[in-house]
Amino acid sequence: MKKWLTATLMIAVLLVAGCSKDAGGVTTENSTLQNVAKNKKLVIGMSPGYFPFDMKDPNGDFVGYDVDTANAIGEWLKVDVEYKQFTFDGLVPALQTGEIDMILAGMTIRGDRALVVSFSNPYYKTGQALMVPAKDTSTKSWEELDVKGKKIAVGIGTTGALLAKDLFKNAEIMDFEEFPSAATAMAQGQADAVLYDEPAIAVWKLRNGDQVRAVEGLISSENLGIAVKKNDIETILWLNSFLANYIDSPAELASRNKWFETSDWLNEVVEE
Structure with a gap:
């Protein structure tokens, strides 16, 4: 199966590379994939504090599910991987200016x-x-918090922030740079709730025991993706081939089990 996928990818890339620019404005000149191969280094933009995807250990090294995925990309490309830290809303500008190669x-x-x-x-x-x-043992839905005087903490630039501003018409929305800051503000009584991705909330609850409670049920469903420069089709084709091989592979299953099914690593990471 891997050989078939690799052959298919090579054909697709060759077809795309046959002309530098098509009628839709898609170009393969100086694609991310080509630049990474030339530099022998892949620069990944991250925003630590999103448990268990993007975190740091006490030595300042990046760890988490996204880091395992990025390292696997580097292994496939046979290049070194470098991580750069940004606030979440600073990731896209960094990608657009070429400061990073991908957002994971x-x-x-x-x-x-x-x-x-x-x-x-x-x-x-x-x-x-x-x-x-x-x-708060009574709240069972977000609607119960949509009243004047209530405050909802979110991470600035996140999907949760946009969703909160769309849903809550009466409660006040409080923006914080990262999820830990929002959760800490709630713990200190500055906010009545936090709206954020379910995995991060589940891990926060593991770390803080009986101090917090997750309201049952998801407010929305979402897909996470790897971002590259706009219209970089060569790199997207390669990434999709990589993901088709990597997801559900022994390496990915081991990573998923470590970060989502166990909690042993909680004492090995620090809050940003």
Whole structure:
């Protein structure tokens, strides 16, 4: 199966590379894939603090499910992988200016983002969830919090932030740079709830025991993708071939099991 996929990818790339630019404006000149091969280095943009996708250990090294995925990409391309840290809303500008080659940071595939970047096929499915203090034993849905005087904490630039601003017409939306900051603000009584991706909320609950409670059910369902420069079709074709091989492989299953099914690693990471 891998040989068939590789052969198919090579044919597709050769067809695309036959002309430098097609009628739709798609170009393969100086694609990310070509630049990475030339530089022998892949630069990944991340926003640590999104558990268990993008984190740092006490030594300052990047760890998490996205890091395992990025390292696997580097192995396939036979290049070194370098990580650069940004606030979440700073990732797309960094990609557009060439400061990074790809964004692998738990980024939801969305129509507005697809206007400025190109996404790979989904590599993980998740959704938005609501977290409240444990002392709040009555809230069962987001609608109950949509009243004047209530405050909802979100990560600026995230899908959760956009969703919150669309859903909540009466409650106040509070923007924070990262999820840990939003969750900490709630713990300190500055907010009544946090709206964020379900995996991050599940891990936060593991770390904070009986101090928080996840409201049952997802508010939305989403697909996460790898972002590259707009219309970089050669790199997207390669990434899709990589993901078709990597997802559900022994390496990916081991990574998924470590970060999503166990909690031993919680003491080995730090909050940003």
